[in-house]
Amino acid sequence: MADHLPHMLRADAQENRDRVLRAARALFAERGLDVSMREIARRAEVGPATLYRRFPTKQALIEQAFAHEARQCREIVRDAWADPDPWRGLCAMIREVTELNAQNQGLVDALGTAPPGTFDFDAHRTDALHMIADLCRRAKQAGALRPDFALDDFILVLMTGRSLSAVPPQARSAAARRYAALTIDALRASPTAGTLPPPAPMVPAMLAAQGAEPGR
């Protein structure tokens, strides 16, 4: 029995780590990033000491909890950017990001609006914004994206899409698909489109403290 102990301890540590990550993901998905470490420990049924031994900071926990989704987002943006048809790429990106968004309340907070410096995501976020800016520029040149589109509009629809995670589960996937399709029609160049008021300064608000500003 005694020589099984180290193995059992390791298994126990791994099990605790997984429980914490599951609890954190569930709580972030339900309520966004604004849950306390204490609530996460309680949901995971581990003591605070165990929680802090595995994840010394909330930032470390957030980063681990969203590692998979962050990778997915990067792939979505890269695939969109690499599409030879920029409008098709942009539409696919809107659909896929909206779907992710609808499944996860905390995700957009984590990827988009977390305080700069919080993450390893910072650099990826700036890269992603540059790629999206370039994609949108090409989609405008192709005459498919409305000429008065601003990159801030993309952040705006990402932000508003966060609420999809609050739609009752039986309507959520349909809501995400419908919302993405309506968003695409809102952004499509159209002879009947109205005049837009000035864009909301979403990107500057987001990047201010990062000292990065992607090209428009």
Added chain:
Amino acid sequence: MADHLPHMLRADAQENRDRVLRAARALFAERGLDVSMREIARRAEVGPATLYRRFPTKQALIEQAFAHEARQCREIVRDAWADPDPWRGLCAMIREVTELNAQNQGLVDALGTAPPGTFDFDAHRTDALHMIADLCRRAKQAGALRPDFALDDFILVLMTGRSLSAVPPQARSAAARRYAALTIDALRASPTAGTLPPPAPMVPAMLAAQGAEPGR
């Protein structure tokens, strides 16, 4: 001094009531309806007993806290419905409701998604949905609203507009105006509009337990 006491007590009771309502409005606006009575008492700096004496249930408190906004919403819907140009009425309603929405995180929860039976708002909500359904029917007939619009889309954009209250204050009003204008373009009949996937069943989810179903 003694004969001032009843007056002072009344003034004190009134002051406590106002403090509770201010605290409740602030917390609902910041975080939605999901705050506890305990947190509201703490923010208002009154004891739980005082809170429950003024507002025996959370529902009573919610109703009082949003009485003013509920009246505003009713007026917005009535004015829109009474506009002889249904598309102009619908656009005004989208702009005004979006603005209210952006200023108040709890409002849409209270008016739109609170459990049926919670409120005096129930009847008003059903009335409002009937008026909006009628307005949309006329806007379609006039060829201005896209023919594949469903009433659920209105609930969908209301729901997603909730997130506007999370936009940093310096960008919030501009975000609300821009979002409303993009929404209007998404809903406008257009020869270039895409094919929408089926609508998300938002209205049934909302009204299921009320036994009411407005005409489409």
